[in-house]
Amino acid sequence: MERGFVLTDDRLRTSVPNVFAVGDIVPGLQLAHRGFQQGIFVAEEIAGKNPAPIDEAGIPRVTYSDPEVASMGLTEAKAKEKYGADKVQAYNYNLGGNGKSQILRTQGFVKLVRVADGPVVGVHMVGARVGELIGEAQLIYNWEAYPAEVAQLVHAHPTQNEALGEAHLALAGKPLHAHA
Structure with a gap:
């Protein structure tokens, strides 16, 4: 964690194996639509669909x-x-x-x-x-x-x-x- 936020990589993985973090607990824009997209991304990542990383500037x-x-x-x-x-x-x-x-x-x-x-x-x-x-x-x-x-x-x-x-x-x- 850093400054109260859970740190993730570009695939929204935390430092703990098989644990992801999305939404208001990760650094960046605190917007509902960002959190929704991150949730979709993680679901597709877990399902093995290999989604493209989210471009934060594209939100x-x-x-x-x-x-x-x-x-x-x-x-x-x-x-x-x-x-x-x-x-x-x-x-x-x-x-x-x-x-x-x-x-x-x-x-x-x-x-x-x-x-x-x-x-x-x-x-x-x-x-x-x-x-x-x-x-x-x-x-x-x-x-x-x-x-x-x-x-x-x-x-x-x-x-x-x-x-x-x-x-x-x-x-x-x-x-x-x-x-x-």
């Missing part, structure tokens, strides 16, 4: 406040540490350009972090109801989507979801309703 994070804060993947600073400052690009899409955000009278942004000429490695959002956008952000991050791949998808208008599409359009070099 959605949402703070249910007003405005909401939601994120996936790496921050710009962590991406620069991992890939090098010259290999990381970031783009902030102001929700002022999003029709649904205007209807909701919310302000905020969608920030995308990508590897230069590579996939999006972080999606960070602030604004009313942005927690509802985390599902698409999770797919973008975990499937290592490139901005141009997301930009070609049709996002319904007027929706908050459209902000994700427009942020990717801008990062792909095709801004539509981008506001500074």
Whole structure:
């Protein structure tokens, strides 16, 4: 144990043979959906299915406040540490350009972090109801989507979801309703 947490390896095994630990007793994000996924992982591990280790950065994070804060993947600073400052690009899409955000009278942004000429490695959002956008952000991050791949998808208008599409359009070099 360390600081009250049970330490595990990437397969969620403890130092005691045949004993696993999941959820709030292991270090890391204290989120119910993380614990559920760890439980599934351990069940599959015990069953011999050899599941892929859980990518902690691939776990959605949402703070249910007003405005909401939601994120996936790496921050710009962590991406620069991992890939090098010259290999990381970031783009902030102001929700002022999003029709649904205007209807909701919310302000905020969608920030995308990508590897230069590579996939999006972080999606960070602030604004009313942005927690509802985390599902698409999770797919973008975990499937290592490139901005141009997301930009070609049709996002319904007027929706908050459209902000994700427009942020990717801008990062792909095709801004539509981008506001500074």
